Amino acid sequence: MQKTTATQAFCQAVRAMPVRLQHEALALGEEEQGRVEELRLRTGWPMTALLPEGERALGGAPVERRELEQLLEIASQASIHTVLDQVRRGYLTIQGGHRIGLCGTASMEKGQIHTLRSLSSASIRIARQKKGVCTPVLDGLCPEGRLADTLILSPPGQGKTTLLRDLIRAVSWGEGCRPQRVSLADERGEVAALFRGVPQLEVGPRTDVVEGCPKAQGLMLLLRAMNPQVLAVDEITAPEDVAALEMAAGCGVTLLATAHGAGRDDLERRPVYRALMEKRLFHFCVQIERSGETRSYHIEELR
Numbered sequence: 001m002q003k004t005t006a007t008q009a010f011c012q013a014v015r016a017m018p019v020r021l022q023h024e025a026l027a028l029g030e031e032e033q034g035r036v037e038e039l040r041l042r043t044g045w046p047m048t049a050l051l052p053e054g055e056r057a058l059g060g061a062p063v064e065r066r067e068l069e070q071l072l073e074i075a076s077q078a079s080i081h082t083v084l085d086q087v088r089r090g091y092l093t094i095q096g097g098h099r100i101g102l103c104g105t106a107s108m109e110k111g112q113i114h115t116l117r118s119l120s121s122a123s124i125r126i127a128r129q130k131k132g133v134c135t136p137v138l139d140g141l142c143p144e145g146r147l148a149d150t151l152i153l154s155p156p157g158q159g160k161t162t163l164l165r166d167l168i169r170a171v172s173w174g175e176g177c178r179p180q181r182v183s184l185a186d187e188r189g190e191v192a193a194l195f196r197g198v199p200q201l202e203v204g205p206r207t208d209v210v211e212g213c214p215k216a217q218g219l220m221l222l223l224r225a226m227n228p229q230v231l232a233v234d235e236i237t238a239p240e241d242v243a244a245l246e247m248a249a250g251c252g253v254t255l256l257a258t259a260h261g262a263g264r265d266d267l268e269r270r271p272v273y274r275a276l277m278e279k280r281l282f283h284f285c286v287q288i289e290r291s292g293e294t295r296s297y298h299i300e301e302l303r
Contacts, residue, residue: 006034009128013098014039016124018070021047024060035293041068042121052293068104068119075100085212089188090116097127097193097200127193129201133159133295134166135176140299141167141284142177147230149249149281151302152258153267154288159295160258161234163288165191165201167256168232172204179206180254183228185218186211191234216240223248232256242276249281263287264300277302 010033014025017039024047025039038050041063048057075094086092092100104119141150147167152160168191169175172182184207186192192199192209199209208226210218215233219241222228231253236242237260245255259273264285267273276282285300 006128009096009098009126010034010036012096013094013124013126016071016075016094016098016100017041018067018074021060021063021067021071024058025049028058036126038126039124040121041071041123043068043119065119068122071100071122072102072119086189088112088116091188093189093193093195093200095195095200097189097195099125099127099188099190099193101125127201129165130162131166131169131202133163134170137163137286137297137299138167138170138176141286146178146180147171147254147256148283149255150257150284150286151255151276151282152286152288153261153263154290155262156260158288158290160260160288161190163286163297164232164234164256164258165203168207168230169202169204171230171256172206180229181227182207182230182232182256183222183226184209185215185222185231185233187213187215187218187234191232214240216244219244219248223251223253228253230254230256234258235260236276237272239272239275242272242279242281245276245281246279255281257282264302 007030014022035051036049040048040050043065044062046057046060046062048055075092090102094100101123102116102119103121104116107117141148152163154160168182168184171177171180173179184191184203186209189211192203193201194209194211210221219231219233222231231248236257249255261267261273268277282302285302287298289296
């Protein structure tokens with residue numbers, strides 16, 4: 001039987017692990033492989049799989065520290081020095097857009113994390129493209145045939161990045177609206193997942209991506225260098241992110257962003273987001289609710 005795209009993504013991500021752990025993960029049935037969101041490796045404990053209904057131990061032997069070191073060696077293609085910039089931020093993006101999160105003992109230099117040593121745990125997040133998830137909200141967010149300033153809002157793990165990616169793809173292609181040039185500040189490489197300069201997840205033909213630098217700096221670089229019509233960013237977290245978005249809005253650029261929050265009231269209680277709301281940078285807010293593997297979207301007009 002031909003593997004589904006979701007299962008293919010799982011199998012591709014698993015290849016970054018040592019052989020023993022690969023066999024253990026691949027022992028899952030194909031249906032379950034396609035549903036796994038993350039694989040978790042913790043020293044001294046069996047590997048677990050994160051599924052929509054929760055985290056489940058796979059029942060194998062406990063993960064050893066040397067296996068975490070092997071994971072990093074395989075993921076970096078035996079060139080750990082080439083990925084140190086990512087490792088010091090606690091994660092590594094591999095081919096296919098899958099993201100390996102790392103924990104261990106931080107080695108500090110001049111008050112900054114220089115690298116991680118004595119790895120203690122890792123998470124392998126399976127990257128899956130879900131084209132068409134923006135279809136239910138696209139018409140509502142493009143009232144005049146082009147995307148309006150939009151903030152995507154939900155608690156962690158509800159699908160903000162997935163919806164953001166699909167909106168970028170649709171706007172870049174001109175699906176349901178006029179095609180527009182999109183510039184994406186992808187600090188952690190989770191949206192486009194560049195690998196050797198090539199997006200591993202489709203973000204459209206009119207999309208330019210900068211990753212690996214703080215969001216505020218990335219936004220300003222894109223604003224100066226790429227003449228965007230839409231400026232996109234995942235997870236506003238700091239006052240400097242808000243300041244950068246405010247400057248971009250003053251230049252006539254449409255904003256598309258995500259933020260952690262349970263709702264509009266939650267945003268207005270938190271200082272960073274309260275400033276964001278007071279500045280009225282966004283026309284629409286999309287709130288995501290998830291029940292198992294089903295997501296629903298609610299559009300609220302902010303202005």
